[in-house]
Amino acid sequence: MTKGTIVALTGGVGGAKLAAGLARQIPASRLKLIVNTGDDFEHLGLQISPDIDTLVYTLANLVSQENGWGRADETWNFMQALGELGGETWFRLGDADLAMHIERTQRLMAGEPLSQVTAALARKLGVASAILPMTDQWVRTRVATDEGTLDFQDYFVRKACKPTVTAIRFEGADGAQPSAGVIQALEDPDLQAIIICPSNPYLSIDPLLSITDLRQRIATAAVPVIAVSPIIAGAAVKGPTAKIMKELGIAQCSLEIAQHYQGLIDGIVLDHADRHLAEQLAIPALVTNTLMRCEQDRERLAAECIAFAEQLHCRVKADT
Amino acid sequence: MTKGTIVALTGGVGGAKLAAGLARQIPASRLKLIVNTGDDFEHLGLQISPDIDTLVYTLANLVSQENGWGRADETWNFMQALGELGGETWFRLGDADLAMHIERTQRLMAGEPLSQVTAALARKLGVASAILPMTDQWVRTRVATDEGTLDFQDYFVRKACKPTVTAIRFEGADGAQPSAGVIQALEDPDLQAIIICPSNPYLSIDPLLSITDLRQRIATAAVPVIAVSPIIAGAAVKGPTAKIMKELGIAQCSLEIAQHYQGLIDGIVLDHADRHLAEQLAIPALVTNTLMRCEQDRERLAAECIAFAEQLHCRVKADT
Numbered sequence: 296m297t298k299g300t301i302v303a304l305t306g307g308v309g310g311a312k313l314a315a316g317l318a319r320q321i322p323a324s325r326l327k328l329i330v331n332t333g334d335d336f337e338h339l340g341l342q343i344s345p346d347i348d349t350l351v352y353t354l355a356n357l358v359s360q361e362n363g364w365g366r367a368d369e370t371w372n373f374m375q376a377l378g379e380l381g382g383e384t385w386f387r388l389g390d391a392d393l394a395m396h397i398e399r400t401q402r403l404m405a406g407e408p409l410s411q412v413t414a415a416l417a418r419k420l421g422v423a424s425a426i427l428p429m430t431d432q433w434v435r436t437r438v439a440t441d442e443g444t445l446d447f448q449d450y451f452v453r454k455a456c457k458p459t460v461t462a463i464r465f466e467g468a469d470g471a472q473p474s475a476g477v478i479q480a481l482e483d484p485d486l487q488a489i490i491i492c493p494s495n496p497y498l499s500i501d502p503l504l505s506i507t508d509l510r511q512r513i514a515t516a517a518v519p520v521i522a523v524s525p526i527i528a529g530a531a532v533k534g535p536t537a538k539i540m541k542e543l544g545i546a547q548c549s550l551e552i553a554q555h556y557q558g559l560i561d562g563i564v565l566d567h568a569d570r571h572l573a574e575q576l577a578i579p580a581l582v583t584n585t586l587m588r589c590e591q592d593r594e595r596l597a598a599e600c601i602a603f604a605e606q607l608h609c610r611v612k613a614d615t
Numbered sequence: 616m617t618k619g620t621i622v623a624l625t626g627g628v629g630g631a632k633l634a635a636g637l638a639r640q641i642p643a644s645r646l647k648l649i650v651n652t653g654d655d656f657e658h659l660g661l662q663i664s665p666d667i668d669t670l671v672y673t674l675a676n677l678v679s680q681e682n683g684w685g686r687a688d689e690t691w692n693f694m695q696a697l698g699e700l701g702g703e704t705w706f707r708l709g710d711a712d713l714a715m716h717i718e719r720t721q722r723l724m725a726g727e728p729l730s731q732v733t734a735a736l737a738r739k740l741g742v743a744s745a746i747l748p749m750t751d752q753w754v755r756t757r758v759a760t761d762e763g764t765l766d767f768q769d770y771f772v773r774k775a776c777k778p779t780v781t782a783i784r785f786e787g788a789d790g791a792q793p794s795a796g797v798i799q800a801l802e803d804p805d806l807q808a809i810i811i812c813p814s815n816p817y818l819s820i821d822p823l824l825s826i827t828d829l830r831q832r833i834a835t836a837a838v839p840v841i842a843v844s845p846i847i848a849g850a851a852v853k854g855p856t857a858k859i860m861k862e863l864g865i866a867q868c869s870l871e872i873a874q875h876y877q878g879l880i881d882g883i884v885l886d887h888a889d890r891h892l893a894e895q896l897a898i899p900a901l902v903t904n905t906l907m908r909c910e911q912d913r914e915r916l917a918a919e920c921i922a923f924a925e926q927l928h929c930r931v932k933a934d935t
Contacts (some may be wrong), residue, residue, distance in 0.1 A: 341717075373693065389692075393696075395694075
């Protein structure tokens with residue numbers, strides 16, 4: 296059992312599941328989650344941070360188990376009324392969920408940085424682990440497709456990932472710095488491991504890695520960095536990962552995930568279905584069941600990730 | 616039965632009841648409601664127009680009969696969640712009602728004038744009568760009290776009308792013009808009567824009359840102008856009218872209402888309880904039941920107001 300802190304890099308739904316498992320395995324004060332904000336957008340005049348909210352709701356045990364995002368026992372009367380008024384209803388905001396967006400927007404407009412707003416709101420909902428936006432600055436994921444360049448939510452929600460992706464860009468990343476909490480988490484002398492959650496590498500993790508300083512800190516971290524592959528037997532558990540890999544001309548294989556994170560990770564976690572790939576890798580692999588169907592799956596995978604990183608830690612130490 | 620158009624000046628709940636009665640008595644295209652916007656405010660980043668919304672919901676048959684404002688069958692999950700996040704909950708916004716504020720705010724921010732936004736949203740909810748904000752410009756009711764000068768909603772909702780009122784001001788009124796629809800309604804050659812609804816004269820009707828051009832147009836209208844007194848036997852049906860009159864050193868009496876509207880009105884509608892006051896007035900009075908407890912009351916009072924104005928019309932014509 297680890298005594299140090301664990302940093303996890305995560306996007307939304309898939310990453311949040313592993314994050315929830317980690318939160319059950321180690322004390323809250325020792326878990327720090329660096330979250331993608333490239334999906335953030337302004338909609339209906341509100342500042343919406345989908346991945347942050349998914350993390351907050353998941354760790355607060357408020358998330359809809361059915362959707363993996365949004366709140367459980369949600370009502371949709373706002374959306375219904377907005378539709379009757381001719382408003383935009385393609386991005387569904389639940390009644391209780393709206394409170395998060397309105398309160399966040401208020402605080403951002405008053406000049407609070409996103410990291411401070413997120414910390415305050417997460418605390419109010421009883422989340423004790425640190426949920427850290429990757430940056431307090433403006434970074435936006437843009438998806439170049441056969442239908443033109445789309446804002447992330449246009450591509451992801453409005454067009455349901457149907458357009459063919461030709462490139463993904465992160466506007467604003469060039470000038471962006473990690474938020475202070477992110478730097479602190481990565482500089483923590485008690486840091487023991489960095490885990491890249493099984494989020495979409497291209498849409499959810501690359502925004503973090505597009506911030507040069509953040510990428511550099513992970514590449515040069517003195518602790519083991521491991522990634523959990525989101526690909527199982529050539530398919531993604533959820534979302535467009537496999538579809539995007541195909542469109543970008545990348546084989547839909549965990550080897551490509553390892554390749555994508557090359558220079559950053561010291562080990563990768565593969566599903567049993569991909570056990571044959573382990574020997575083709577230049578880095579250690581943990582082969583286990585990576586599909587998280589229930590709470591037990593999450594906790595087990597989280598524990599295995601921590602233990603795997605710990606072994607790597609010993610190895611690293613032995614090497615030096 | 617009137618063939619011309621009727622203009623009614625109204626604030627929120629009390630005025631909306633008579634407006635709803637009028638809407639049942641004459642075809643929609645012949646009813647034009649000029650609505651107080653001095654109560655409008657920005658809250659939670661949203662542009663809220665309480666009196667306009669009360670009119671829209673009432674005429675759309677969506678209003679909460681219990682409250683007289685807001686929507687029937689409303690849910691409050693947003694408010695509940697906002698409270699959990701530490702947000703401001705003193706001004707209660709229902710889940711479906713929120714759609715109105717968010718859509719309005721969006722459109723205003725995009726540069727649409729309030730009158731256009733109001734017309735579009737009212738039409739979407741099936742309201743056929745014209746709901747006309749008194750002005751598209753910024754006018755705000757400020758209440759000077761023993762606790763200092765308060766924004767209207769601070770006084771009215773947050774402090775529940777408890778502070779002692781020393782004066783009421785309408786910021787921005789000096790430079791404000793009536794909206795184009797208001798001018799059109801008052802210049803309409805088919806205009807037959809102007810009815811001042813039994814709203815609070817000091818808080819809900821004075822904002823309209825504080826716009827010089829609007830007051831002037833009513834004072835010089837070629838048609839009868841009548842007011843329905845909101846005071847019955849020295850008390851107000853609802854809200855702080857009587858309390859404010861007392862605090863401002865005005866007798867809580869319909870004679871004072873007539874006095875307040877002197878130079879503007881040609882007739883006043885009094886409740887049976889105040890029949891003895893009729894003979895002390897210099898203008899004609901209609902004595903009837905002015906308390907609107909049900910739909911029948913509203914329709915009857917509306918019909919009586921129209922008929923009363925019509926009689927005055929004949930009189931005016933006979934005079935000239």
